[in-house]
Amino acid sequence: EAQVTQNPRYLITVTGKKLTVTCSQNMNHEYMSWYRQDPGLGLRQIYYSMNVEVTDKGDVPEGYKVSRKEKRNFPLILESPSPNQTSLYFCASSFFGRSETQYFGPGTRLLVL
Amino acid sequence: GENVEQHPSTLSVQEGDSAVIKCTYSDSASNYFPWYKQELGKGPQLIIDIRSNVGEKKDQRIAVTLNKTAKHFSLHITETQPEDSAVYFCAASISRGSQGNLIFGKGTKLSVKP
Numbered sequence A: 001e002a003q004v005t006q007n008p009r010y011l012i013t014v015t016g017k018k019l020t021v022t023c024s025q026n027m028n029h030e031y032m033s034w035y036r037q038d039p040g041l042g043l044r045q046i047y048y049s050m051n052v053e054v055t056d057k058g059d060v061p062e063g064y065k066v067s068r069k070e071k072r073n074f075p076l077i078l079e080s081p082s083p084n085q086t087s088l089y090f091c092a093s094s095f096f097g098r099s100e101t102q103y104f105g106p107g108t109r110l111l112v113l
Numbered sequence B: 001g002e003n004v005e006q007h008p009s010t011l012s013v014q015e016g017d018s019a020v021i022k023c024t025y026s027d028s029a030s031n032y033f034p035w036y037k038q039e040l041g042k043g044p045q046l047i048i049d050i051r052s053n054v055g056e057k058k059d060q061r062i063a064v065t066l067n068k069t070a071k072h073f074s075l076h077i078t079e080t081q082p083e084d085s086a087v088y089f090c091a092a093s094i095s096r097g098s099q100g101n102l103i104f105g106k107g108t109k110l111s112v113k114p
Helices: none
Strands: A004-007 A010-013 A019-025 A031-038 A042-051 A054-057 A076-078 A087-094 A108-112 B004-007 B010-014 B019-025 B032-038 B045-051 B056-059 B062-067 B072-077 B086-092 B108-113
Touching: A004 A087, A010 A019, A019 A031, A019 A087, A019 A108, B004 B086, B010 B019, B019 B086, B019 B108, B032 B062, B045 B056, B045 B062, B072 B086
Parallel strands: A010 A108, B010 B108
Antiparallel strands: A004 A019, A019 A076, A031 A042, A031 A087, A042 A054, A087 A108, B004 B019, B019 B072, B032 B045, B032 B086, B056 B062, B062 B072, B086 B108
16 A cells, blocks of 8 residues: 555653654655644645755754655654644655645654653 | 645534635746645545646535636535545645745634534
């Protein structure tokens, strides 16, 4: 089944404790991205990757890092999480790039205490 | 850059009624307009999209209309059912453009009352 998977689905952590949210897609898509969803703010892009070893900042990149060492994986790293990073995070991928249809993962709900 | 505004933010309808969600965009070069449905606990999923070379597209109970002159597009759901309850997002982009990026509206929470 073609899909985007994320792990973990739920995460509670404390301020300053490094964490990684994994994302993997099995559709051979070159483009992958991360969004955060907050009430009243919709979907905001954090980082995106056009291909392996090619990443770029989205609209809200502060406090986040990403890497793209393999085509199928695009982990999101929070090196020192803060409470304002409490949010619902979505990974997405696309065959044709950032301006075309995105396929979203199921989401990761993060609470930073 | 592109800006997409979506209205209303919440919408409540009775089962069987129609629901309409409207979006406006700012960049006249935008030519791709998808709609996503996000059910509780899930990620957004594409339900229908339209490109600027057509004015309307239908898929069973769902239709999208596009008015390029006015720079707005709408999602129409007829004969609504409780399973249509979800958050709906519109988006706009300059398709395949090197600088294009899919810009999302802030979402509409649709509630269908049985």
